[in-house]
Amino acid sequence: MVARVNTVAFQGIEVKPVDVQVQLSGGLPAFNIVGLPDKAVAESKERVRAALHALGLSLPPKRLTVNMAPADLSKEGSHFDLPIALGLLGAMGIIPKEELEEYVVLGELSLDATIRPVSGVLPTAIYANENKRNLICPKICGGEAAWAGELDILAPHDLLQLINHIKGAQVLSRPEAAIAEGEALHIPDLSEVKGQETAKRALEVAAAGGHNLLLIGPPGSGKSMLASCLPGILPPLSPKEALELSMVHSLAGILPEGGLVRHRPFRAPHHSASQPALIGGGQKVKPGEISLAHNGVLFLDELPEFSRATLEALRQPLETGDALVARANAHIRYPANFQLIAAMNPCRCGYLGDPEMECTKAPRCGLDYQSKISGPLMDRIDICVEVPPVSVIELQDIAAGEPSEKIAARIAAARQIQEDRFAARENHTRSRINARADGKILEEITVMEPEAKDLLNRFAEQNRLSARGYHRVLRVARTIADLNGGADRLGKNEISEAISYRRVGLKS
Numbered sequence: 001m002v003a004r005v006n007t008v009a010f011q012g013i014e015v016k017p018v019d020v021q022v023q024l025s026g027g028l029p030a031f032n033i034v035g036l037p038d039k040a041v042a043e044s045k046e047r048v049r050a051a052l053h054a055l056g057l058s059l060p061p062k063r064l065t066v067n068m069a070p071a072d073l074s075k076e077g078s079h080f081d082l083p084i085a086l087g088l089l090g091a092m093g094i095i096p097k098e099e100l101e102e103y104v105v106l107g108e109l110s111l112d113a114t115i116r117p118v119s120g121v122l123p124t125a126i127y128a129n130e131n132k133r134n135l136i137c138p139k140i141c142g143g144e145a146a147w148a149g150e151l152d153i154l155a156p157h158d159l160l161q162l163i164n165h166i167k168g169a170q171v172l173s174r175p176e177a178a179i180a181e182g183e184a185l186h187i188p189d190l191s192e193v194k195g196q197e198t199a200k201r202a203l204e205v206a207a208a209g210g211h212n213l214l215l216i217g218p219p220g221s222g223k224s225m226l227a228s229c230l231p232g233i234l235p236p237l238s239p240k241e242a243l244e245l246s247m248v249h250s251l252a253g254i255l256p257e258g259g260l261v262r263h264r265p266f267r268a269p270h271h272s273a274s275q276p277a278l279i280g281g282g283q284k285v286k287p288g289e290i291s292l293a294h295n296g297v298l299f300l301d302e303l304p305e306f307s308r309a310t311l312e313a314l315r316q317p318l319e320t321g322d323a324l325v326a327r328a329n330a331h332i333r334y335p336a337n338f339q340l341i342a343a344m345n346p347c348r349c350g351y352l353g354d355p356e357m358e359c360t361k362a363p364r365c366g367l368d369y370q371s372k373i374s375g376p377l378m379d380r381i382d383i384c385v386e387v388p389p390v391s392v393i394e395l396q397d398i399a400a401g402e403p404s405e406k407i408a409a410r411i412a413a414a415r416q417i418q419e420d421r422f423a424a425r426e427n428h429t430r431s432r433i434n435a436r437a438d439g440k441i442l443e444e445i446t447v448m449e450p451e452a453k454d455l456l457n458r459f460a461e462q463n464r465l466s467a468r469g470y471h472r473v474l475r476v477a478r479t480i481a482d483l484n485g486g487a488d489r490l491g492k493n494e495i496s497e498a499i500s501y502r503r504v505g506l507k508s
């Protein structure tokens, strides 16, 4: 007598079907789980046994075998408890086995039979909906599952509620789709930053087109402060972007209150972050910071302090928008379409170029410090601006600048122009922002006036601009034009501003 329950395993963002088969047979009493389970899955038999005991049920004195097919797919996580328990209940004849066939099941069991939240409910719900199945998930995760579509969702608080529903003694209603409000973080307003007009403008251009930005300046000039203002001016997430991001956050198990993410992510990992923490991976593969920043911003403060290997590992995701984690038995992919915002001092003492303050090792120390950022990584930075120190007099005298709200409105308008432009070209669904435009579409949207072209050609020749650098200048110029109303052709002004943001070689 075999009872079967459908569940899933995760490989990156991909959902793989897993068939949990439970058999009761004669022989000495035993309880075995086979099918490449990891430690959390192997421990699941203790939780299942205790949860059934809490309901007043004891396991039959028989040989219980749980097989998780396919056997060559490794099963990680604690969400297999509920499918195993339901399979057992089916095999024991407590619930009708055929009732379970149409459901995909995931959930972790406590010893008292309550069902604990697990990660990955949203991608599972989307998978179930696509495969015309329904879903059983923990109560707290019901809010995220409900976004997946019309599928039927059971989100019980505990195992008893679920058994009663299946047997018709109680009805569980479908959970409501929820939005996570998230914590109310204090975001400083850009009007609080005194002076620094060039840096503010660069921040606006970067936010409008999704360009990578590097702020360089002495200590205390306001680099971290400028970057922390960014969440206040970023455009809101579109519904599609919110769903994509929520899938990643769901897999990482950080979706707050089981609802969809509403705000564009702003992730600021500390410079001691390891490569798996940033890119993804680890013993139990999880999305890294770059994937948690999908469709949003990754802020790396004190850029040269990150380990060299970690920084170099950013190169591929910055180009492709994906994080690929290679494992011995699988290649795992997470989306990582993020915008890099970084800040650094020009040298170790921080005061390079200031004759009063710089240390005796200048300019050598500046070259050493800046060369920690490799050429290829620097080539991927579209906008690089210097953030000079502000004097105390300036701090006291300069009137408050433009509030974030006004800047955010200009950015939102520029994003709308981009959205409409890319939507009009249906075969180019990949890019929705200028920073991701490439190939033929980039050529189409960056036609230049003759004098603008001359200017760019001269600059490219003098500074030996790479092909990537050339395209990046064009993308930034496109965004500047979009901030000015979205003219079809790029003029000299747009190109010269974009060129001024391009860093060529090391500065000392």
Ligand SMILES: Nc1ncnc2c1ncn2[C@@H]1O[C@H](COP(=O)(O)OP(=O)(O)OP(=O)(O)O)[C@@H](O)[C@H]1O
Residues within 6 Å of the ligand: 192, 193, 194, 195, 196, 217, 218, 219, 220, 221, 222, 223, 224, 225, 226, 343, 344, 345, 390, 395
């Ligand atoms: N332009 C500015 N306008 C107003 N306040 C400023 C400005 N620059 C710095 N400050 C003040 O100085 C504090 C420190 O600034 P911030 O942390 O941004 O410096 P930083 O450039 O990141 O320095 P470091 O290189 O040491 O990290 C801010 O919290 C703010 O109080």
Ligand SMILES: [Mg+2]
Residues within 6 Å of the ligand: 223, 224, 225, 301, 343
């Ligand atoms: Mg700082």
